[in-house]
Amino acid sequence: MKSHSLQLNHQDQGYWFVVNRGKLKLTAESLSIPFGAWQQQQINDPEMICHIGEWQQQPCYLVVSNDQQQADEWYSARTLLEKTEPVWFELAARACQLALFLQSHRYCGQCGNKMQLVSWELAMLCHKCGHRCYPRISPCVLVAIKKDQQILLARSKRHKPGFFSILAGFVESGETLEQAAAREVYEEVGVRIQNLRYVGSQPWPFPHSLMAGFLADYQSGDIVCQEDEIEEAGWFHFDDLPEIPPIQTLSGRMIRQLQHETSTAA
Ligand SMILES: [Zn+2]
Structure with a gap:
């Protein structure tokens, strides 16, 4: 699936799968995936943003965050498994696995050079030696x-x-x-x-x-x-x-x- 690191406009709208050290940000009231404009999400200094799919004609974004604040907002994907329709757990599972992949493939395992996200498929590539990695399953x-x-x-x-x-x-x-x-x-x-x-x-x-x-x-x-x-x-x-x-x-x-x-x- 196509995926790349994005620069967003304030008014860009979608579902936000914000992942921080394996945990997801969920709304306080309903424990669901936040939806709305990017500017409403108040994510400090996201490390990476990727488009990871669509749900009901709305884009789904993965936001990799290292925010240390508001520990009470972060939940295991398992919370969605038991409380909501299956699709939310499936999307969250994808987001969490991709976040882990991106965070653990910053550097090439073969030559140690910095790796970059490929623009047309979900992979990390080392431009120095050509080593390419896909999300681990x-x-x-x-x-x-x-x-x-x-x-x-x-x-x-x-x-x-x-x-x-x-x-x-x-x-x-x-x-x-x-x-x-x-x-x-x-x-x-x-x-x-x-x-x-x-x-x-x-x-x-x-x-x-x-x-x-x-x-x-x-x-x-x-x-x-x-x-x-x-x-x-x-x-x-x-x-x-x-x-x-x-x-x-x-x-x-x-x-x-x-x-x-x-x-x-x-
Ligand atoms: Zn390399």
Whole structure:
């Protein structure tokens, strides 16, 4: 997508995705993305401004800010996931990932020269050695494993007690998504899976993941939790699930989908 650093006029109007160290500026009243003229936004000394898309015929701008003021106005993109229509989280995910990309590619990783934003595509280019970088996207697999009327759920050290989700892991270099799913499940809980089927995907800007979801059937093995990674894991009956992720997340949607399929098949 076309994107470039802009000089704005005071009256330029649009949606403003102002990102400051991974956090977004939201309106105080409704916790939504600010809309209006540039001059109303009161952003002190923005580092970079890019056009990142359109929503309902209005331009969407990313403003990279280093403003240290008004800490109470900055929110995680997750706030939008749970409070608004999906489109706002999707746009915010894009803005946050691009902001991180721009801020972490000021200098060339190959020769150390200053990099510049390319005018016709979203990339940073070193004019000295020709090294070109695109925004980083880290593919990650989510696997929901079913055994009869049960689902395998686990709690990592990052989760609070009582909260469980499906297994997740990053894809390694040279690996297919399917290989990553089988490997991650075996590494994390010692279980073999079969009948892998793709469900869908979700960009996850913490900081630049792309979640790819799979359903699978249990094949063999007893649960053995990977040390340092999985705090506890077990088979949960669909009628008696613990606290799980919200439906707006891909993992939350997959657990409910499997629950629904199992109850209608029974
Ligand atoms: Zn270079």
